[in-house]
Amino acid sequence: MIFIINHAKLLLCCTVATALFLFLYIPQVRNIEDVDHFIIKGDLDAQFYELFKSVFNNDEFFIIAFSADEASLAPSLKLLKNITDDLEKIKEIREVKSLTNIDDTIGSEDFFTVRKFIEKIPDDIDALDLIKKQAINNPLYRNNFISANGKTLAVIVSAHNRPDDDYYRHRLMEQTQKILEKYNHQVEHFYLAGKTVTDTVMSNYMEKDVSLLLPLSYLLIALCLYYFYRNLRLVTLGIVNISFCLGSVMGFMGIAGITQNSVTSIVLPLIMALSLCDTVHLFSHMTAQLLIEEPNKDAALSKVLKQIIWPCFMTSLTTAIGFLSLLVSNIPPIREFAIIASVGMGLEFLFSFFLLPPLILFMNPEKLYADYHAGSFVAKFLDMAASCVLKHKTTIIIISATLFVISCILSLQIKAETNIFDFFPKNSLIRSDLQFVESELAGVESFDISLKSDEIDAFKNPDKLNLIEKIQNYAQSLQGVDDTLSFTDFIKDMNQSFHNEHPEEYRIPNSRKLISQYLLLYDSDDIEDFVNSSYNHARISIRISEHHSPRQQMIFEKLGQFIDSIDHRDVDIRITGRTLQDLNIIKDIFSGQMKSILLAVGIIWVVLFAIFRSFRMGLISIIPNIFPIALNFGVMGAVGIPLNTATALISAVAIGISVDDTIHFLLEFKKQKITRKPTLNVVNDVIHQKGRAIFSSSLILSIGFGVLTLSSFVPTAFFGLLCACIMICAVIADIFLLPAILLYL
Structure with missing residues (x-):
């Protein structure tokens, strides 16, 4: 004192x-705008997840959805194309996908080619109805780029993995909003949902x-x-x-x-x-x-x-x-x-x-x-x-x-x-947008199942593809799971196209040689997010609309128990992803x-x-x-x-x-x-x-x-x-x- x-x-x-x-x-x-900042350092699951992303790219995405014009699909598709084209010019975006730029396999008997799903937006009503019907019937597109009732269209935007750039997401969303503002007069509202949106x-x-x-x-x-x-x-x-x-x-x-x-x-x-x-x-x-x-x-x-x-x-x-x-x-x-x-x-x-x-x-x-x-x-x-x-x-x-x-x-x-x-008020815009997206499309929460084999070209083998399909089917049966996507879905789509688009041929072929032939014909990089270049590491992407932790835990436990119950001796299977980190x-x-x-x-x-x-x-x-x-x-x-x-x-x-x-x-x-x-x-x-x-x-x-x-x-x-x-x-x-x-x- x-x-x-x-x-x-x-x-x-x-x-x-x-x-x-x-x-x-x-x-x-x-200011940090990344909820990944909460991930536990040194956690084995977190370390595996980082390695997994180095193989299959960053899995962060967000969705831009809007209601399609009920009178005619043409104006909505043109709007979709304009937004997609503008977003592709943003350097902060890793990838943009919508019905207007995705690849499609078009086949005949014993042959198929890969081209854009929509090469030119038609004005003919019948042609538009056919596009709508084909999109809804394609499991690769339904609930991802178009709703099951055809009333909602969506753009899926994938982000880069830039953990050291604190304002990356802010710039990305700022530029995205500027683009959408140009088209606000054409739709009632753009609905945005996903991790990038949430963090921002x-x-x-x-x-x-x-x-x-x-x-x-x-x-x-x-x-x-x-x-x-x-x-x-x-x-x-x-x-x-x-x-x-x-x-x-x-x-x-x-x-x-x-x-x-x-x-x-x-x-x-x-x-x-x-x-x-x-x-x-x-x-x-x-x-x-x-x-x-x-x-x-x-x-x-x-x-x-x-x-x-x-x-x-x-x-x-x-x-x-x-x-x-x-x-x-x-x-x-x-x-x-x-x-x-x-x-x-x-x-x-x-x-x-x-x-x-x-x-x-x-x-x-x-x-x-x-x-x-x-x-x-x-x-x-x-x-x-x-x-x-x-x-x-x-x-x-x-x-x-x-x-x-x-x-x-x-x-x-x-x-x-x-x-x-x-974490957000019930009347907030982010929650209302999320509710719309998940009611019309698939959930924005995601996790993955990693399947890895020591054998090169293992996932050209029908048995391995059947293993993936078996896990997918079980996952799809679980409450809260909205959509699953894997390399197997692309193979089944190729097989259907190879057999003149016959619905019964949407399946995994029994011949490894035929699968190899499909992959030679398939001229698209869409499968790169689901299987590596050596075809010995595959991924099942699972989207869920269940956000409550106890019920998410139940999904993981049931999946884990199912995976343990099936024979996968030569394939290492592991659940990973953002939801697991949470x-x-x-x-x-x-x-x-x-x-x-x-x-x-x-x-x-x-x-x-x-x-x-x-x-x-x-x-x-x-x-x-x-x-x-x-x-x-x-x-x-x-x-x-x-x-x-x-x-x-x-x-x-x-x-x-x-x-x-x-x-x-x-x-x-x-x-x-x-x-x-x-x-x-x-x-x-x-x-x-x-x-x-x-x-x-x-x-x-x-x-x-x-x-x-x-x-x-x-x-x-x-x-x-x-x-x-x-x-x-x-x-x-x-x-x-x-x-x-x-x-x-």
């Missing part, structure tokens, strides 16, 4: 210089959230400060502290190369609220009575710092520990969140005690130290709380224990979910959740045990902090809020933050117990002395989290809502449950 007072100017210069240095790196903070919309939502939530957080926090202290100078000091802390955290993100994504973007409003907690405790001790006792401003501030710096250091440490417990997760954004948030706590403590005190010393103390208005509601609440605890301690403990047990039971209903479309993320979220809770509780208990030097006090301090966590999971289970990449952060965040007020309460309790006063009197005094700061900081945190409920991103909104509720439960636990336990024991 003496050091801070005696070296105020030096500390002010050092902290400002540190902040300005970090501010320089704010422009380097990048997520990025746009995130930018919108930052531009809305940060200014709103500033406003609400300033109003809270003014309500509690009615002093514009203190409000200004609080805002300065927030700004230095927030800017420094963003600068650290730039230095560390940590991107801003749907998880790490939560850190910014969180840090704003947390950076004010120590400030509130500092301001709450700067009373007019203290200035009367210590007229010298240096001595007065030194006394304030002596009272709060140790508790505030311990609360910052335990909060950082809560955040760092998330490092057990294998999901990169969650680990990044842990790093940023814990560093933010260090910076918050730095600025609260090495920036604010020097600034306070440079100001007139009579303008800062005052009998601050805490609001009649707060005073009445603390009086009621103290009276209730003293009279009904046993009842409080019984009610709390009952709620804890009920919450634990309800928490068993929580389900993990990575349904990306539940399910692996879910499993890691579940396991990481329990690990982070246990780790946070364990380390924090050790820290608290060291602080209080008492096993019993350390154990008591954990109880009021586990209580709000249990209530949170109970609420999630009761109302069906899923566990996802955002809500998985709540437990570690809540444990780290809610323990802060417990530390302040127990340190004051321990201090007053030394005076040998009766426990009843000590509890009453501590509730009134620490209650205002505890209530103020908890309210500010609740508002800080509450701002997140305005997010356009549903998981972030749930995160904010649940954390705000936890802060309310935590203050109730510290004001009611903790004192009741102390009295009872």
